[in-house]
Amino acid sequence: MGGRGQGVREVTDPLLDLVRRHSEPVVAQTVRSTVAAVISYVVALLLSNEPAPMTAPLTALLVVQVTLYTTLTTGVRRVNAVVVGVVIAIGFSSLVGLTWWSLGLIILASLVIGRFVKAGEFVPEVAISAMLVLGVTSTRVAATAWDRVLETLIGAVVGLLFNVLFVPPVWVQPASEAIEGLADRMRSLLLRLGDEVRGHTTVAEAAARLHEARRLDHDIVEVEAALRQAEDSLRLNPRVKEGLLSRIVLRTGLDALEISAVVLRTVCRTLTDLAKARTDEPLFTADIAAALQELFAHLARAVGSFAVLITTQVSANAEQAEEQLVRELAAGRASRETVAHLLLDGVRAHPRQWQLHGALLAEIDRILDELDVAKRSERLVEELNRQAREQREKYPLVDKLRGRLRLSRGDASVDAHETARTE
Incomplete structure (x- = not known):
């Protein structure tokens, strides 16, 4: 009986440990990514003509990054990459069919154009989108192309909204x-x-x-x-x-x-x-x-x-x-x-x-x-001042509005610590 109890504890301990660790960033991120991918797939089934719109959950999975900041930045670049790839495929499909040399040419063009449109790490996605769209029959190129754009937009929007409504964990x-x-x-x-x-x-x-x-x-x-x-x-x-x-x-x-x-x-x-x-x-x-x-x-x-x-x-x-x-x-x-x-x-x-x-x-x-403690304090003050100065230079209009608000309140100065709180 003691052996069976020990076996039960060995089986259930990992599950109990997972329950205890539900609030940890890794566990939270895993659950968030799964839920966002499933939601985007369900939405794409309702709005897209494709029987299995897998691009939507794939996009949501990639867009729901570990932080809200990276989600906002990568989501825009990914949508940009997919749309550019689709446009390139539509242009090629109207001129040539799918051959070994046209495939090589579209990949080369997609990778080069992806650099110019600043797709960032999603430059290969430009070529992938173009190849997937070009691979279908010419009669379905336009429909498939825009379905892929729609699925990508669905995945990106679901991912962005998911991270806005359910803020990612702090790491x-x-x-x-x-x-x-x-x-x-x-x-x-x-x-x-x-x-x-x-x-x-x-x-x-x-x-x-x-x-x-x-x-x-x-x-x-x-x-x-x-x-x-x-x-x-x-x-x-x-x-x-x-x-x-x-x-x-x-x-x-x-x-x-x-x-x-x-x-x-x-x-x-x-x-x-x-x-x-x-x-x-x-x-x-x-x-x-x-x-x-x-x-x-x-x-x-x-x-x-x-x-x-x-x-x-x-x-x-x-x-x-x-x-x-x-x-x-x-x-x-x-x-x-x-x-x-x-x-x-x-x-x-x-x-x-x-x-x-x-x-x-x-x-x-x-x-x-x-x-040294004193040197650490100096570094903190210097870095806070540098960050505050960069924020003022990057967003001069916002800085002017803040200055007017401070003047209207009778406070003509603000320190770097206040700037840190407002970010």
Whole structure:
């Protein structure tokens, strides 16, 4: 009986897990895409002459992208691509039939014209539409062509309306988790570096850490993709009050972590060079190694606090993370000064590879500077001002209307934070 109960739990657990995760972006997007495709197919059956109008659900499936912003932009380009392809097919059908050379010619013309009409990533759709329409018999070309246009419009309209009425999910949480994952890997690497500087480090061990640091580049690419998706989900989303500010916080935070990851790779390169030069002895003396281990530990905790600071949505957690970050950076700078004095004394006694010691200190300084709280605040203000300035330049009429409204209310100035709220 216990075995049967265990089997039931194994079967039902995935379903229960799916129910619990219904509000997650991936699950929500899957359900939305399916419903939109089915609705567009039903509408196309009522309005189109085709017995199986599959173009409508296909279009809806592609138009209902993960964000409202991409839905609006890709929907227009896709309809544009299909209409252009249909027009090209109608023109060719009136002149030539379907042969191998006419097929090649229509594909070439469609791809070239698609570039000129700015179809974007839907340039192949121009050629696909033209081929599908040209493939029917000449007596049905016009009817098939306009049915395809109608189906595409139905799918696009259903997709657009679906995203307007049922706003797509916000993808900030997956991006935040990706950023925290990157920071956790950096933190773990820093702790391992602290362990390895104590005692004798072989060239193979140092090279392994360098290879691990290089793998962070792949992690950064994945985090960048997740962040771009999150940024698009915040644009034009009525669920979000401060979309611009949220995007800038994540973007500037990832930029700082990315630079820190590159510098961390350089640190590993420096330690590898030291290991190659000191194969029969420890990298550092015992007192320097202990100070470096403490310094790497402070850097590791600072990276973790920095990630929490830029990804948390709760102000209390953000304040706690900022306080922790300030403490770790202060302790890290104090440890850095201790290491610098110890290295200087060591270089005076044994001036071998002194340039690598200086490089190590410079790299540590760069990481401390990138994670600095004051510098982060400056970046946020600069980026907010830049975005506000670009919005004013892009939409001068809207800016003039805002200025008149402010003057009428007796408020002649507005800061960048208010601009972020109005986006």
